[in-house]
Amino acid sequence: MTKLINRRETLAGGLAMAATGANAQTGLVRVAIKTAKGVITVDLEAAKAPITTKNFLHYVDAKRLDGSDFYRVSHAPNATDHGLIEGGLRGAPSKIFKPIPHESTAQTGLTHKDGTISMARRSPGTATADFFIVVGDQMGFDADPTSDGDKNGFAAFGQVVEGGMDTVHAIFNEPVSPTLGVGAMRGEMLKVPVKILSARRV
Numbered sequence: 684m685t686k687l688i689n690r691r692e693t694l695a696g697g698l699a700m701a702a703t704g705a706n707a708q709t710g711l712v713r714v715a716i717k718t719a720k721g722v723i724t725v726d727l728e729a730a731k732a733p734i735t736t737k738n739f740l741h742y743v744d745a746k747r748l749d750g751s752d753f754y755r756v757s758h759a760p761n762a763t764d765h766g767l768i769e770g771g772l773r774g775a776p777s778k779i780f781k782p783i784p785h786e787s788t789a790q791t792g793l794t795h796k797d798g799t800i801s802m803a804r805r806s807p808g809t810a811t812a813d814f815f816i817v818v819g820d821q822m823g824f825d826a827d828p829t830s831d832g833d834k835n836g837f838a839a840f841g842q843v844v845e846g847g848m849d850t851v852h853a854i855f856n857e858p859v860s861p862t863l864g865v866g867a868m869r870g871e872m873l874k875v876p877v878k879i880l881s882a883r884r885v
């Protein structure tokens with residue numbers, strides 16, 4: 684029985700990698716997000732986070748992210764050199780695909796270190812096209828069963844590589860509006876969103 688289960692798990696993992704076009708040796712898929720501030724290259728964890736990676740690649744391959752933007756920058760209150768940039772389609776009904784199941788860091792073994800790309804969401808299972816990239820280590824975004832609040836964390840699924848953090852920092856340092864945004868996002872919306880020109884596999 685154990686051998687059968689292990690074989691099924693191996694087969695499932697292989698199918699997930701084939702579906703996303705992952706590098707057979709690393710399980711990674713590389714995507715270049717070209718923005719008005721430069722290129723952000725990310726390696727997506729197709730083997731460790733197959734559901735989330737496949738969803739992001741769905742938008743990439745359909746060219747749905749082209750013409751969208753990075754619209755939010757959040758600075759940590761007590762460490763302003765830490766935070767995140769957020770981009771995507773902002774729920775545009777004509778462009779988003781159906782939400783995906785939540786793939787937590789407890790499942791994937793990934794963590795929100797500096798340069799991690801992760802899915803934005805409301806409640807678990809609501810993620811569609813919007814994503815964020817963390818600046819500085821942000822383990823508070825990981826799943827935490829001992830947390831008093833949201834124990835599920837966010838779905839990390841890749842890492843910025845090849846100098847892409849220079850572009851991330853350029854966006855992170857763009858000015859925000861003190862009045863735009865609602866609730867916790869008030870004061871975190873960029874005065875001038877940074878256009879995403881294209882997102883392609885490389």
